[in-house]
Amino acid sequence: MSGPPSTDSSSASGDPRRRLIEEAARILGEEGPSSLSARRLAGAAGTSTMAVYTHFGSMTGVVEAVATEGFRRLIDHVDAVGRTEDPLADLRRMAGAYRDNALENRHLFGVMFGAISLGGFHGRGADPEVAAAAFEQIVAGVARAMDAGVLLPGDPRAVAAQFWSALHGYVMLELAGMDRVVDDSERTVLWPMLAHLLAALAPSPR
Amino acid sequence: MSGPPSTDSSSASGDPRRRLIEEAARILGEEGPSSLSARRLAGAAGTSTMAVYTHFGSMTGVVEAVATEGFRRLIDHVDAVGRTEDPLADLRRMAGAYRDNALENRHLFGVMFGAISLGGFHGRGADPEVAAAAFEQIVAGVARAMDAGVLLPGDPRAVAAQFWSALHGYVMLELAGMDRVVDDSERTVLWPMLAHLLAALAPSPR
DNA sequence: GATCGACCATAACGGCGTTATGGCAGGATG
DNA sequence: CATCCTGCCATAACGCCGTTATGGTCGATC
Structure with missing residues (x-):
């Protein structure tokens, strides 16, 4: 092309x-x-x-193209946080960027992960290669933390999947309006949750 | 006829x-x-x-009613796991029931949390009272674990929200087809993730 | 200049959500 | 008993939808 x-x-x-x-x-x-x-x-x-x-x-094709575009923008947005010498803080800032991007483009986010539908046509989803690139971003962040010794060595993909799942679930529940039933203000749920996930993998001598 | x-x-x-x-x-x-x-x-x-x-x-009203019905069925499904003398194992079995229910009724699940749409009309969501009841199920499970001394005492609602977020995110990514990019087989991601969340709150003497 | 292919404007088809209209049961009222 | 009212639903219509058939334009090729 x-x-x-x-x-x-x-x-x-x-x-x-x-x-x-x-x-x-x-x-x-x-x-x-x-x-x-x-x-x-x-x-x-x-x-x-x-x-x-x-x-x-078809319009389904449009939806798939828009979903792929959404993943590209997400990647750019998360990439914009840059890298400091503190890999764990970088992971937290990546999570914040992920959430911000979702809240500012809630409909686009819905299409990206929807699997459901949009106007009736419901699409097979975004280009898997681009979606995978978004995940690799998190994997790279976790791998840097492992290399720096602030996370226990292990499979960075498995750890990144846990991190992503927790972050994504929080954001999706927030978008679905579950803040009405849980309240939070990103103080007692989001950061402690991610901190707990990472703390369980930290190399503190127990 | x-x-x-x-x-x-x-x-x-x-x-x-x-x-x-x-x-x-x-x-x-x-x-x-x-x-x-x-x-x-x-x-x-x-x-x-x-x-x-x-x-x-309107059809939007139908969608909201169906979403509420979905939460009712989810509650019944999760309630069916019963209670043993091990509150942490009960939480894990509740999570399994949550995931099973989602995989078996993926479209209904999408409507419940969709926030997206369904056939074009996209509804404000399920009856908040019923959706809140589903959350209270997890809160009760966490509270029992705290009372039994296997989780550190604290706000059970905040802990339940973390547990729910992580579980929900994993299930949503699975439904969105992200198992293609992360693989897993519920062995290296889901259970360790939930275990890490609970372990960070366990009253082991550190 | 003729031919061909990619691209797109026009118009149509069936189906959609929604609404206007009207009929029909059944309880309240005189 | 006759009357009215009210909740409920069948019928038919309106405008919009996704999609497709048709045909026309335009640049590349020979």
């Missing part, structure tokens, strides 16, 4: 596929899932509905 | 509202979210679409 030869005939258009994905993500974020329809999307991107079908095959 | 209503009134019909909820849950479980429509539901329940609107106001 070679890109278009950059014929910027006008500033209004890039390649239509890219524009459709970005407009779909924007509509999803600003107006919610029920506003994302083929006609609405085509209108926002300045094309007709057929462009959607030549590029994505 | 039901016969005249007076022929067999014993089992064919209950009150229509109940029948609609159960048919909606059945269609959701057997055919997925995209098959649940007002006409399809009305046909399955043996009524017309107007019955849906007199009882639930």
